[in-house]
Structures are given as C-alpha cells and as structure tokens.
Amino acid sequence: MASKHEVRLARVYEEPEPGEGHRVLVDRLWPRGLRKDDPRIGQWLPEVAPSTELRRWYGHAPERYDEFVERYTAELETPAAAAALDELRGIVRAGPVVLVTATKEIELSHLSVLAGLLA
Numbered sequence: 553m554a555s556k557h558e559v560r561l562a563r564v565y566e567e568p569e570p571g572e573g574h575r576v577l578v579d580r581l582w583p584r585g586l587r588k589d590d591p592r593i594g595q596w597l598p599e600v601a602p603s604t605e606l607r608r609w610y611g612h613a614p615e616r617y618d619e620f621v622e623r624y625t626a627e628l629e630t631p632a633a634a635a636a637l638d639e640l641r642g643i644v645r646a647g648p649v650v651l652v653t654a655t656k657e658i659e660l661s662h663l664s665v666l667a668g669l670l671a
Contacts, residue, residue: 577652578640598635601662
C-alpha cells in the first residue's frame with residue numbers, strides 16, 4: 553500500500569497495482585491505442601507536460617537532458633503550467649499518486665522532473 557504523499561512513476565500502458573494511488577497522465581498528447589475512459593488513467597493534466605516545441609527539440613536525447621530540465625522548469629512557471637502544477641500538488645497532498653506517461657524512457661522524461669518538484 554502506498555503512503556499518503558508518495559509519488560510513483562509508470563508507463564500508462566502498465567496495469568495498475570492494487571492500492572497504488574491515483575493515476576495522473578501528464579502528457580501533452582493522449583496515448584495511442586487508449587480510450588478516453590481507460591481505467592489506467594484516472595485524470596489527465598496536459599498543461600503540466602512539456603510544450604510540443606520542447607518535446608520535439610529534446611527527442612529524449614540523453615546529451616540534451618540537462619538543458620531539457622532547465623527549459624521545462626522554466627515552462628512550468630508560465631501561468632497555465634503553474635496552475636496545473638498547483639493542481640497536481642493538491643492531488644499529491646490528498647494521497648498517493650502515480651504519474652503516468654506513454655514515454656518509454658521514464659528516467660529521461662519530464663516525469664522525473666515533476667517527481668523532484670513534488671517531493
């Protein structure tokens with residue numbers, strides 16, 4: 553069973569584990585092959601995801617990760633992203649959360665940045 557303020561990271565395509573917490577999709581785009589009512593997604597916050605431009609520039613190139621983190625952190629200070637991040641913080645305060653993404657490389661994704669900000 554997860555603790556109250558725990559934030560876990562997972563791929564959206566993975567089946568939920570019993571008691572893992574509220575699953576929040578934090579991708580700008582809806583994942584391929586999933587219906588809007590898929591039980592693997594409890595809530596969708598696209599505004600907290602990196603912009604399309606930043607996502608395309610980054611392309612999950614490991615040598616660009618540090619600069620990606622800087623640019624993404626700056627994007628999170630824009631009004632819409634900041635409001636979504638505040639909403640996400642409220643969700644985390646309410647109980648355990650699993651941030652989910654369609655990205656294959658979670659460690660080099662925006663999820664690790666968000667988890668650090670929410671810790």
